[in-house]
Amino acid sequence: MSDIYIITAIAAAALATMFDRALPYMLFSGKKELPERASYLGNSLPTAIMAILVVYCLRNIDFSVFPHGLAEFISVLLVAFLQIWKNNTVVSIILGTACYMVLIRTVF
Amino acid sequence: MKNFTFACRLVIPVFFSYVFIGLAYGILLHQAGYSVLWAVLSSMFIYAGSMQIVLVALLTSGASLWTIAFTALFINARHIFYGIGFVERFREIGGWKYPYMALTMTDETYSVLCSAEYPEDVESDTAVFYVQLLGHIIWVAASAFGALMGELIPFDMTGIEFSATAFFVTVVVSQWRRSNSHIPAITGFVSAIIFYFALGADNFILPALSVSAVVLALMKDRITLKTGGALNV
Numbered sequence: 001m002s003d004i005y006i007i008t009a010i011a012a013a014a015l016a017t018m019f020d021r022a023l024p025y026m027l028f029s030g031k032k033e034l035p036e037r038a039s040y041l042g043n044s045l046p047t048a049i050m051a052i053l054v055v056y057c058l059r060n061i062d063f064s065v066f067p068h069g070l071a072e073f074i075s076v077l078l079v080a081f082l083q084i085w086k087n088n089t090v091v092s093i094i095l096g097t098a099c100y101m102v103l104i105r106t107v108f
Numbered sequence: 109m110k111n112f113t114f115a116c117r118l119v120i121p122v123f124f125s126y127v128f129i130g131l132a133y134g135i136l137l138h139q140a141g142y143s144v145l146w147a148v149l150s151s152m153f154i155y156a157g158s159m160q161i162v163l164v165a166l167l168t169s170g171a172s173l174w175t176i177a178f179t180a181l182f183i184n185a186r187h188i189f190y191g192i193g194f195v196e197r198f199r200e201i202g203g204w205k206y207p208y209m210a211l212t213m214t215d216e217t218y219s220v221l222c223s224a225e226y227p228e229d230v231e232s233d234t235a236v237f238y239v240q241l242l243g244h245i246i247w248v249a250a251s252a253f254g255a256l257m258g259e260l261i262p263f264d265m266t267g268i269e270f271s272a273t274a275f276f277v278t279v280v281v282s283q284w285r286r287s288n289s290h291i292p293a294i295t296g297f298v299s300a301i302i303f304y305f306a307l308g309a310d311n312f313i314l315p316a317l318s319v320s321a322v323v324l325a326l327m328k329d330r331i332t333l334k335t336g337g338a339l340n341v
Binding site: 019021022038057079087 | 154191218275277
């Protein structure tokens, strides 16, 4: 494998990713004020995006075979329950992840 | 110093997923025959976890540069939506920090910044910069460590990647409790589920994001009315 290939491959992936990240800033750079609808979206979209990202994280579950994503769903419910109950993000993440790791080794 | 300490506290919840996904990426790259130099460069300049893990597969199969560029463009297109809420704020900060903060926005730091509540004695702009910087450093360091030491880690870490899912679940719960309107969260979840079952795991995120943006834009007046003009995000 040549160094040229990996250098150009990293550059290609980096430039494409930078383009995605820079696009909204380039689109709105000229104007003094953001259009009202765009700034409203900037405030309301994050909550929708977070819900979509949860589904995105769970996208590779295969529902057709046992355990049908049960380990993921039990662990997600535990994280949500802990977060509602104790409201301590770090504790919810550690216990939820530990629960998942134990479940995939023992029960499922 | 106060700003930096506060930024560290904000970053803790994503620390685990960054470290373990970064380690996994470093190990994969090492197994594909690439040294730690490439792990560092790719994590520094691409800085997008799922794309980098796909990149290893593309490199191994000798994919063309166009294939790599277009794959990155599509996998990371969701980032276009993250910038919208930060354009005005980052532009005001200006200088070299402005492009740096825009180009280091990730799923995780975006969620951290959107759910952060800044105490009065913390300069939020400085804290935001430190969050971006810390996230970047942790990611580069973890992937370098994975490429160097990966095979020596004596534990079976399978399943640790669930910490990323757990993190996003905690953000959804916290935002649900804080916002007056639950319409945005429900819109996102329902559109994600519909497109997931209609289009499959690899193609649902962009349609789900786009439809959510359109639906929320159309429902603007209703949501604004309900919350009295300002959403808590």
